Amino acid sequence: MMLLKRGRLLLLLKLTVVLGSVWMFSLLIRPKTGWDPTYIFRYGWLEYTDADGGPEKVCNCSAILQGEREALLQAKLLTITKAFRKSVHIPDEYYINATQDCRIFKLSRKYLLFPLSQEEEDFPLAYSMVVHHKVQNFERLLRAIYAPQNIYCIHVDKKAAASVLSAIKAITSCFPNVFMVSKAVSVVYSAWPRVQADLNCMADLYNASTKWKYFINLCGQDFPLKTNLEIVRALRSLKGGNSLESEKLPGEKRWRVTVAHEIVDGKIQLTGKVKQPPPFNLPILSGNAYIVVNRGYIHSVLKDNRILALIEWAKDTYSPDEFLWATIQRIPGVPGSTRPSPKYDITDINAIARMVKWQWHEGSQGSLEAAYPECQGSHVRAICVYGAGDLQWMLEQHHLFANKFDTDTDPIAVYCLERYLREKALAELH
Structure with missing residues (x-):
């Protein structure tokens, strides 16, 4: 009996070497909740080496x-x-095949499968990721920002190639906190569907979890410049504020919001029809598509009647992603907002978003x-x-x-x- 037990132990030890002994032992002894700093010495398997x-x-x-x-x-x-x-170059088919065994996929790609600190665990983030091609870019971005306490909504353009959609679905299926958007749209850049893609993810993220503190939206060709801990500390330092470009709309861009547009054959075109002024006399500010905002801001986007009216008004404008979020940021009462006065203008260089x-x-x-x-x-x-x-x-x-x-x-x-x-x-x- 003793020899049998010893044989089983040797077999187990061999298996842990093959699969990464440190990872296996960490899983076996890690408590189900909380963060234990004694794991630090076991993190060698997470390092990226030349062998990877x-x-x-x-x-x-x-x-x-x-x-x-x-x-x-x-x-x-x-x-x-x-x-x-x-x-x-890694073909889309690789990800479809590699994710057949999610455990091996996450291990071989060295995903962080538990929080690296209590500080990070206590400050979860929500990400919207809008993608239409380049699965390899997307997967490396996801790996770089992935943490189990965060939550991720993935929007794949309805026009994307079948292999792109299949590969990204396969990747997301390996993670309980990464999901496909409930309603995908056919994205037309410089037109309303680009905003709708993020709006759909915002709603899904808001309804999926009450714990996350900040929302960050990305596209498939972004990449972080900071670790998750650095991002958390940067967001904590905002003290409930938001960080996004929001400044006076240049005169040469006024036509984008004063003349109606429509989508024809997948492209945005002028109609020649003059638009009514924005609702509630809201001043239209200039910004960009990418933002770092608190949960309350997202609640306002989904529920505030002033913003809902602004959204309806903006649907036939040109490149609404380059003014909508910036304008909402200056509406009084929106959590983390600032006053419409030019004194509060923020450029993309000063904002930390992108x-x-x-x-x-x-x-x-x-x-x-x-x-x-x-x-x-x-x-x-x-x-x-x-x-x-x-x-x-x-x-x-x-940034x-x-x-x-x-x-x-x-x-x-x-x-x-x-x-x-x-x-x-x-x-x-x-």
């Missing part, structure tokens, strides 16, 4: 993050090599006119698709997230950023 990386591991991320010229040049040469870019490098605001390092240094990657619709050379500067900023990243264009930028964030998250435990 694909072809990107040939790069020296430490040197890249320090801005060393030789390392940046090597990264630049690799990203313009078709063979290298092809080698790092760092975006617009081509026309870039300039040389010594330029006094430029808002930020030149893009080290490429441009899509005048927005910088970040390269490895942007990382050092980017990590010095106060929680940045847009845009693309593993098909510069996988090294994402690879080095995700390794940096995981290393920092684990270092915060000591």
